[in-house]
Amino acid sequence: MTGKNGAGRRWSIGELARASGVTVRALRHYDEIGLVRAGERTASGHRRYTAGDVRRLYRVRALRALGLPLEEIREALATPADALEAMRALLAAQLLELNGQAERLRRLTEQVRDLMQRLDQASLPDPEDFMTTLETMAMLDGYFTPEQREELAGRRAELGAEAVEQAKARFAGLVEQLLRHVQDGTPTDDPQVQDLVRRWDELGAAFHGDGDSGEQTAAAARRMWREHSEELGARLPWPAEKMAELVAYLESARATH
Amino acid sequence: MTGKNGAGRRWSIGELARASGVTVRALRHYDEIGLVRAGERTASGHRRYTAGDVRRLYRVRALRALGLPLEEIREALATPADALEAMRALLAAQLLELNGQAERLRRLTEQVRDLMQRLDQASLPDPEDFMTTLETMAMLDGYFTPEQREELAGRRAELGAEAVEQAKARFAGLVEQLLRHVQDGTPTDDPQVQDLVRRWDELGAAFHGDGDSGEQTAAAARRMWREHSEELGARLPWPAEKMAELVAYLESARATH
DNA sequence: GCTTGAACCCGCCGTTACGGGAGGTCCTAG
DNA sequence: CTAGGACCTCCCGTAACGGCGGGTTCAAGC
Incomplete structure (x- = not known):
């Protein structure tokens, strides 16, 4: 009787907007990108949506509501x-x-x-402290994977705040001693220096973890120190350039096996 | 000795990009919107970042890594x-x-x-079925709140598939009987009609739930039927215009208390 | 001093899914 | 015949940059 598209109701863009809850603007957008075309136009160019168009619109809206981008919806419906x-x-x-x-x-x-x-x-009084923490976080971002960051945080929590403070103090002691060796020009294969470096690395291992993933974390940390000794050193109570020297000294000491 | 900004290292945009992991383009963007300005420029216009700028950049990156929009970061740092x-x-x-x-x-x-x-x-063989399901989902979206949708889904799951099928069958029986009354022009206050409507609403209540929220859900469903009887009716084994008439008949019957 | 390749400059278009407005045409009721 | 909706087609704007193009400038080697 009636051809496939010949008869049946037609919707103007406004009617369809009200019926479907989609804005007129969005309908025009869908038409423009060819996602939901108005099957017909009046002589003067007004859009006329057919029943088929309406059904297509509802499919599109359903898939959009699932969070799919329009492009993928088009491909799927094609x-x-x-x-x-x-x-x-x-x-x-x-x-x-x-x-x-x-x-x-x-x-x-x-x-x-x-x-x-x-x-x-933590430190209530000083905004600078917190800002510095922020800066350090951003640095860590570039060097550690999210998994490594998670591991580091987990291990710190596991060790507890006082253990961390204790480690910091021991770390400070090592820095002082090593800086003196740097000052004195002690060769890096000196047994005392080697011992200090060993203790340094052991201290780090408590945070980095052991095994393969621990070594990767430690390597990331070393790389960060090498590339950012200035900025990181600025947070410590020793002059930044001293820390840069110290980092180089440490690397050299480790290289002598 | 040295003024606040007079001395210290300067970074070119490329150096800073390599050091921070931010792209050159992003740095220019930050400069453009005034989020991280290059504190100085060379005579020819090349950006020179001071240590202060670098620190600001790290703060920005840290906050960005937390998902904050640049505008909020600027306000917070201001x-x-x-x-x-x-x-x-x-x-x-x-x-x-x-x-x-x-x-x-x-x-x-x-x-x-x-x-x-x-x-x-569900129905493996027919793509149309699934598409129609999609279309219906999109309609529901406009009428039910997420909470209501969740409740409806929950209640259907709770009732079980066979109970839902049984309800559908009873629903079909009611439709047949009511359509006959519509055909015959039975007045809507006829006791038989009123009884059918009561059973209809009871059937619905099993899905909508009871109490105030159930009534709101039911009202949303009625509104949807009123405004979309054509499209919804197209999925049922009765002609769409018959369903539209039926919906009007039902409303009239409910109105006669 | 000159050349050359890398680094830097600015400006502009593109991305998503539309929102909103300008300026003009069309339709329908009174 | 006129008023006011409804409709049309451009076009700009959104967030956070990516990625050109075309034109300086810098730093190193000769």
């Missing part, structure tokens, strides 16, 4: 055969994507919470 | 006094934001998973 298979693939991919996003969100939330905790409990 | 309080507020707001995003992600994931399940277990 597959006439194997439509179900395409959908399965699309949804599976989206599920992966969402899981990834959830994971990133989890990490971010964790970091923000951690930072707030430091703000609340 | 607060000289009360910097810590500003940080606290900033992070607290960000935590709320992240929680909101996580919640939306959870909902999306839930929906995608649900849809995949339908794809896998």
Whole structure:
């Protein structure tokens, strides 16, 4: 009787907008990018949407509500055969994507919470301290993977605050002694120096962990020190250039096996 | 001795990019929007970053890594006094934001998973069926709040698949009987009609739930039927215009108390 | 001093999914 | 016949840069 597209209701863009809850602007956008075309136009150019167009719009909206980008929706709807298979693939991919996003969100939330905790409990009086913490965080970002950062944070929590303070004190002692050797020009293969370096590395290992992943973390830390000794040194009670020398001295000492 | 800004190292934009891991383009962008300005320029216009600029960059990167928009970072860093309080507020707001995003992600994931399940277990052979499901989902979106959708899904799961099928069958019976009354022109206050309407509403209540929230859900459903009887009716084994009439008939019957 | 390749400059277009506005045309009711 | 909606087509703006193109400038080697 009636041809496939000949008869049936038509919707103006405004009517369709009201019926579907999509804005007129968005409908025009979908038309423009060819996602949901108005099947017909009046002589004067007004859009006329057919029932088929309306159904397509609803499909698009459903997939959009799942968070899919318009481009992927178009591709999925463009597959006439194997439509179900395409959908399965699309949804599976989206599920992966969402899981990834959830994971990133989890990490971010964790970091923000951690930072707030430091703000609340740690050094109350000095804004500079906190700012410096921020700066250091950004540096760490470039060198450690998220997993490594998580491990480091976990290990610090595990050791406890007083153990960390104790380690810092021991670290300060090592720095003082080593700086004196640097000053005196003691050769790096001197047994005393080697012993100090060994204790330094052991101290670090408590934070980096052991085994292969611990070694990678330690390597990342060394690389960071090598490339940023100035900035990192500025936070310590010794002059930055001294720290740079010290880092070079340490590397040299380690190189002598 | 040396003035506050007179001495000290300067970084070219490329050096700073390599040292910080930020791209040259991003650095120029930060400069352009006034977020991290190069404190100096050479006579020919090349950017020279001072140590202060570098520190500011690291702060910005740290806050950016927490997901904060550049505009908020600028505002937070612009607060000289009360910097810590500003940080606290900033992070607290960000935590709320992240929680909101996580919640939306959870909902999306839930929906995608649900849809995949339908794809896998339900009507395998017909792509049209699934597409129609999609279309219906988009309609529901406009009428039910996320909470209502969740409740509806929960109640359906709770009732079980066979109970849902049984309800559908009873629903079909009611439609047949009511359509006959519409055909015959039975007045809507006829006791038989009123009884059918009562049974109809009871059937719906099993899905909508009871109490105030159930009534709101039911009202949303009625509104949807009123405004979309054509499209929804197209999925049922009765002609769409018959369903539109039926909806009007039902409304009239309910209006006669 | 000159050349040359790398580094740097600025300005502009593109990305997503539309929002919003300008300026003009069309439709329908009174 | 006129008023006021509804509709049309450009076009700019969004966030945070990426990536051109075309033109200086710098630093090192000869």
